[in-house]
Amino acid sequence: MDESERSAHPLEWDDEGHPVSALFGDLFHSRHDGQAETRHVFLAGNSLPARWSARPYFSIAELGFGTGLNFLETWRSWRATRPFAGQMSFTSFEAFPLSLDQMRRALSRWNELAPLAERLLDALPSTWPPVGEERPVRLDRQTQLTVIVGDARETVPAWPGKADSWYLDGFAPARNPQMWNEELMKAVARRTAPGGTFATYTASGFVRRSLEAAGFAVEKRKGFAGKREMLVGVKRD
Ligand SMILES: C[S@@+](CC[C@H](N)C(=O)[O-])C[C@H]1O[C@@H](n2cnc3c(N)ncnc32)[C@H](O)[C@@H]1O
Secondary structure: OOHHHHOOOOEEEOOOOOEEEOOOOEEOOOOOOHHHHHHHHHHHHHOOOHHHOOOOEEEEEEEOOOOOHHHHHHHHHHHHHOOOOOEEEEEEEEOOOOOHHHHHHHHOOOHHHHHHHHHHHHHOOOOOOOOOOOOOEEEEOOEEEEEEEOOHHHHHHHOOOOEEEEEEOOOOOOOOHHHHOHHHHHHHHHOEEEEEEEEEOOOOHHHHHHHHHHOEEEEEEEOOOOOOEEEEEEEOO
């Protein structure tokens, strides 16, 4: 076993080739169509691309980098719609990163994203940075990605940045409640720029209450595919 496999996220692969976390017993994306889920939940849920189209700088932060699919679909959409000379910074907080081989296998089903997936995998270091360290990777002249390794309950409060949009993408709250607790949601709210937003696929009452208590005006939207509801919100003044 080499170093990157030792530090990989323990995974099982289902019959259709979707990765399932053996740590949390949960999928990284909808079996229905993960790429369309990213567009519906995280991009549309944060009113993107419309909100970045008039801005010289836009910052997105994510809880849970996982396979990198949310980032890749965001990068694809950003490249197609970004303003001239606009800059996008994407910061993702991840406690149990996948190895590059695991990411390559998980991302291989998305033909449309294949060229960008190759660029991403080439640009990422073969071993992840030490816990809490920020090592931004420039993917093109207008796009920067930073994956901060470590438990989000520690790394988000220590992050000096502010996001215009948050993607809240921990595993299901019932399987991973620590990724949704009120303290972490407060840290997310403190690291949200004025007028900033979040989106998440869950409509759990516990998550909604944590986000409201943290200072977001929360709204239910139609969920992706079979899901009845999801949550979006704007930081209150
Ligand atoms: C649903 S997956 C994220 C999917 C991802 N956004 C993608 O595009 O593939 C949830 C992720 O949260 C990570 N995670 C779970 N608990 C965490 C914690 N306490 N802090 C940071 N990351 C955590 C898991 O390792 C997993 O990669």
